[in-house]
Amino acid sequence: MTTHVRIVGAGLIGTSLGIALSNKGFRVSLVDPSPTAVRLARDLRAGEIADDAMPPPDVVAVAAPPDVAARVVVTELNRWPDAVVTDTASVKESILRVVLDSGADASRYVGSHPMAGRERSGAAAARGDLFDGRAWVVVPHEGSTEAAVRLVRSLAVAVGSAVSVMPAHEHDEAVAAVSHVPQLASSIVAACLRDLPDTAVGLAGPGIRDVTRIAASDPRLWTQILAGNAPAVRDVMRHVRADVDAVIGALDELVEADGHGSLGTLSRVLEAGNLGHARIPGKHGSAPAAYGVVSVVVPDEPGSLARLLTDMGNAGINLEDLHLEHGLGQAVGVAEISVVPASVEPLLTELARLGWRVHD
Numbered sequence: 001m002t003t004h005v006r007i008v009g010a011g012l013i014g015t016s017l018g019i020a021l022s023n024k025g026f027r028v029s030l031v032d033p034s035p036t037a038v039r040l041a042r043d044l045r046a047g048e049i050a051d052d053a054m055p056p057p058d059v060v061a062v063a064a065p066p067d068v069a070a071r072v073v074v075t076e077l078n079r080w081p082d083a084v085v086t087d088t089a090s091v092k093e094s095i096l097r098v099v100l101d102s103g104a105d106a107s108r109y110v111g112s113h114p115m116a117g118r119e120r121s122g123a124a125a126a127r128g129d130l131f132d133g134r135a136w137v138v139v140p141h142e143g144s145t146e147a148a149v150r151l152v153r154s155l156a157v158a159v160g161s162a163v164s165v166m167p168a169h170e171h172d173e174a175v176a177a178v179s180h181v182p183q184l185a186s187s188i189v190a191a192c193l194r195d196l197p198d199t200a201v202g203l204a205g206p207g208i209r210d211v212t213r214i215a216a217s218d219p220r221l222w223t224q225i226l227a228g229n230a231p232a233v234r235d236v237m238r239h240v241r242a243d244v245d246a247v248i249g250a251l252d253e254l255v256e257a258d259g260h261g262s263l264g265t266l267s268r269v270l271e272a273g274n275l276g277h278a279r280i281p282g283k284h285g286s287a288p289a290a291y292g293v294v295s296v297v298v299p300d301e302p303g304s305l306a307r308l309l310t311d312m313g314n315a316g317i318n319l320e321d322l323h324l325e326h327g328l329g330q331a332v333g334v335a336e337i338s339v340v341p342a343s344v345e346p347l348l349t350e351l352a353r354l355g356w357r358v359h360d
């Protein structure tokens, strides 16, 4: 029997989920207080617009903003007495508390959180492959039924995600460190660029782009996420403050005194960063892939990139990842090609022989 998923909130996450589930043969119905959002989601093939003539859903996925998600979950639990209800909000404990206190049948509620998103909100930014290969946290509570957990897990698996199961408090502590504080750090660094002269901003390279990519995120959404996970975010930010204070202290010493020992402090902060960075897993939570990166200068001409990839293929070298750096108004870009370490030297030699400008 076809599983009917009702998606409440047809923005970036709800519409992406609708497209992905529809592609996998689920029946999807869509609801949103914004008629424009729900029509756009339908036009993007995320599902049908829900109406009262439809059979009841088997599962409801609430993809509404975090500050209303708990209320919507409670409404949906009460409205559909046989449906499992989940939500995709980026915080879990504060929502669970409201659901448990509401008197609704919480045994059918299992929280969840896809660790996939974009800097843009709204249905127009949706993508059917958003969740493919990404982590998806399933967050049961003590009263959740096994059947409800299984159903929520099956949705995540259907859209290509790798499921982790953990309780709400553990989820909130984890995402404070891997998602919420990184968002703040990115925003704080990007804010330093606001008043820089154009000549300084014009020097921006890949480093600042990497660090500030998520600073373009929606402030309304993120204010709600940070407020909804305040205790855990505050604890991580205290660690950040201790490191920032140590760095400022070391720099003060270098500026004002002989700076004895301060280089050690700077080096320790940077080395600790190396250790943290090395722990970031690759796809599906596997160990970090130790690829070598070869940078190739690519002329901004039709067919250049295709020619490069063909040359690689002809050399029998497999592409593991590709990142393009392309400065505005520049006649060339830089293709950063990831390959297994044993392929770095042969690739450098072969591409150089064919006339490409290469760097490792």
Ligand SMILES: NC(=O)C1=CN([C@@H]2O[C@H](COP(=O)(O)OP(=O)(O)OC[C@H]3O[C@@H](n4cnc5c(N)ncnc54)[C@H](O)[C@@H]3O)[C@@H](O)[C@H]2O)C=CC1
Pocket: 008, 009, 010, 011, 012, 013, 014, 031, 032, 033, 034, 037, 063, 064, 065, 066, 068, 069, 072, 088, 089, 090, 091, 113, 114, 115, 116, 117, 118, 119, 120, 121, 122, 123, 221, 225
């Ligand atoms: N944006 C991201 O990268 C990620 C977001 N999430 C979570 O998913 C949820 C949705 O986020 P986005 O899709 O990015 O937001 P969005 O702003 O793109 O979409 C939210 C949608 O919910 C609708 N909505 C507002 N109030 C509602 C209500 N009372 N009932 C039903 N729908 C309502 C809005 O009209 C909008 O279409 C949030 O809880 C967020 O924390 C989870 C993972 C990633």
Ligand SMILES: O=C(O)C(=O)Cc1ccc(O)cc1
Pocket: 089, 090, 114, 115, 116, 117, 118, 119, 179, 214
């Ligand atoms: O852009 C990224 O790297 C993300 O990881 C996006 C994201 C944003 C919010 C979430 O709650 C989960 C994931």
